[in-house]
Amino acid sequence: MTDNIVEIDNLSFGYKGRLLHKGINMSFPRGKIVAIMGGSGSGKTTILRLIGGQLKPVKGEVRVGDKVVHEQGRNDLQKLRRKMGMLFQMGALFTDLSVYENVAFPMREHTSLPETMIRDLVMMKLNAVGLRGARDLMATELSGGMARRVALARAVALDPEIIMYDEPFAGLDPISMGVICNLIRNLNDALGATSLVVTHDVKEAFSFVDYVYFVADGVVAAEGTPAELRESTLPFVHQFVHGEVDGPVPFHYAAPDYRRDMLRGRDV
Amino acid sequence: MSSKAVSKLASALQNFGHRLIDQFWRLGSASRLFGYTLASSGESLRRPFLVIREIYFTGVLSLIIILVSAFFVGMVLALQGYNTLQKYGSSEAIGVLVALSLVRELGPVVTALLFAGRAGTAITAEIGLMKATEQLSAMEMMAVSPIARVIAPRFWGGVISMPLLASLFSMVGILGGYLVAVPLIGVDGGAFWSQMQASVDFREDVMNGFIKSCVFGVACTMIALFEGYDAPPTAEGVSRATTRTVVNSSLAVLGLDFVMTSFMIS
Numbered sequence: 117m118t119d120n121i122v123e124i125d126n127l128s129f130g131y132k133g134r135l136l137h138k139g140i141n142m143s144f145p146r147g148k149i150v151a152i153m154g155g156s157g158s159g160k161t162t163i164l165r166l167i168g169g170q171l172k173p174v175k176g177e178v179r180v181g182d183k184v185v186h187e188q189g190r191n192d193l194q195k196l197r198r199k200m201g202m203l204f205q206m207g208a209l210f211t212d213l214s215v216y217e218n219v220a221f222p223m224r225e226h227t228s229l230p231e232t233m234i235r236d237l238v239m240m241k242l243n244a245v246g247l248r249g250a251r252d253l254m255a256t257e258l259s260g261g262m263a264r265r266v267a268l269a270r271a272v273a274l275d276p277e278i279i280m281y282d283e284p285f286a287g288l289d290p291i292s293m294g295v296i297c298n299l300i301r302n303l304n305d306a307l308g309a310t311s312l313v314v315t316h317d318v319k320e321a322f323s324f325v326d327y328v329y330f331v332a333d334g335v336v337a338a339e340g341t342p343a344e345l346r347e348s349t350l351p352f353v354h355q356f357v358h359g360e361v362d363g364p365v366p367f368h369y370a371a372p373d374y375r376r377d378m379l380r381g382r383d384v
Numbered sequence: 385m386s387s388k389a390v391s392k393l394a395s396a397l398q399n400f401g402h403r404l405i406d407q408f409w410r411l412g413s414a415s416r417l418f419g420y421t422l423a424s425s426g427e428s429l430r431r432p433f434l435v436i437r438e439i440y441f442t443g444v445l446s447l448i449i450i451l452v453s454a455f456f457v458g459m460v461l462a463l464q465g466y467n468t469l470q471k472y473g474s475s476e477a478i479g480v481l482v483a484l485s486l487v488r489e490l491g492p493v494v495t496a497l498l499f500a501g502r503a504g505t506a507i508t509a510e511i512g513l514m515k516a517t518e519q520l521s522a523m524e525m526m527a528v529s530p531i532a533r534v535i536a537p538r539f540w541g542g543v544i545s546m547p548l549l550a551s552l553f554s555m556v557g558i559l560g561g562y563l564v565a566v567p568l569i570g571v572d573g574g575a576f577w578s579q580m581q582a583s584v585d586f587r588e589d590v591m592n593g594f595i596k597s598c599v600f601g602v603a604c605t606m607i608a609l610f611e612g613y614d615a616p617p618t619a620e621g622v623s624r625a626t627t628r629t630v631v632n633s634s635l636a637v638l639g640l641d642f643v644m645t646s647f648m649i650s
């Protein structure tokens with residue numbers, strides 16, 4: 117019996133013949149917080165969508181529990197998704213609903229709990245993210261950090277086994293970032309869930325995750341605990357962790373020779 | 385023919401072929417969405433609150449533009465109609481002219497065109513933005529079908545609203561026509577109403593108009609929903625989709641109107 121709740125096995129995925137992932141292997145142990153890191157456009161978010169069954173792999177498979185995600189029928193996929201909660205990059209709150217109704221949404225859709233119980237649960241979830249007092253605000257009245265916290269309360273509304281975070285720190289001020297880091301850790305431990313955090317914020321991620329996968333050029337370029345990766349001598353990891361401008365990931369997008377480009381059309 | 389001209393012609397043909405194939409793809413996707421919407425309708429109709437909310441947004445909020453337009457269309461019809469009818473000494477038939485024009489044609493058609501501009505664009509923009517802000521993806525990840533929760537209630541909201549709006553359009557239009565013909569021009573009120581009553585047939589005229597507005601309801605709402613659902617999740621994508629909703633809905637309404645009228649008259 118494996119103790120990994122999610123396993124990605126030799127996964128390849130791409131659009132229109134161009135492969136974004138070329139044989140990725142990852143495993144996510146139950147109860148841990150694992151970060152998936154990499155540069156912009158390296159396909160980190162796509163991995164979450166593949167786990168959620170919103171996309172189908174070209175090759176390989178993603179297993180959640182003992183089920184292969186892309187082999188599930190519509191109803192089975194829905195059942196599988198009820199075990200997952202996902203925090204989208206910008207929160208993805210329903211703009212026509214209030215904060216309270218946003219958090220109550222999954223409960224109303226999937227349970228037939230009486231209104232009094234839904235109210236209690238919504239209050240507990242909102243209290244956990246510190247926004248019980250904002251329950252009557254509309255989603256459009258929230259700041260970026262608050263919206264992210266409400267979305268987090270909604271993602272954990274039905275106590276999922278797997279919580280996925282897509283760039284939870286993007287565009288947040290340092291205080292909100294710290295709040296979100298603490299919430300991810302606390303919610304994960306309180307719910308006994310497994311968290312997958314897609315991010316490129318090294319400092320924040322390394323402060324609270326248990327394990328890190330680095331994705332580059334469609335493969336897992338490096339993996340390990342934050343402490344191991346900080347000491348890593350791999351050029352890519354070193355460049356990424358220390359935020360160096362140039363290195364294996366070049367500053368310049370592939371371009372013809374600079375001199376020839378500048379002198380094109382002129383007599384030399 | 386020079387090789388340059390041949391390659392230009394080939395690229396033009398290729399371009400045309402691409403566009404044609406693209407249109408067929410879109411037609412296929414729209415049909416599939418229509419099928420899914422019908423299949424998911426049971427789920428949303430079991431929660432009438434969702435549909436009633438959409439009837440409010442698409443129907444009730446369109447009332448002002450529909451009623452004001454209807455009033456003016458009725459008044460103009462009476463003015464124009466009287467001008468022509470009096471040359472033939474049959475100005476009492478003005479009631480019939482106004483009623484038949486509205487119930488058979490103008491009621492359903494103008495309502496559908498206004499609906500596409502007022503409610504259709506709102507639906508497209510809303511769904512397009514929901515897609516752009518990942519609200520539909522979030523719903524999917526919560527194991528809630530966006531088609532059952534978002535698309536189907538809006539579809540039924542539009543389909544139910546359209547015939548009601550068209551009926552109100554015809555009623556208010558006739559009232560506008562009456563106000564111009566009887567108190568303003570001085571046509572006999574009794575003749576206005578009695579000739580109308582004698583000449584407008586419930587099955588032939590009223591029901592045919594009703595059927596038209598139901599079909600327009602399905603077409604306009606489905607086009608608006610599909611354009612929103614299919615829109616690229618960018619500001620430009622949503623704005624283009626909104627424009628396409630108005631253009632495609634208007635063309636669909638006029639085309640369908642001709643086809644249905646030719647069947648109804650023959």
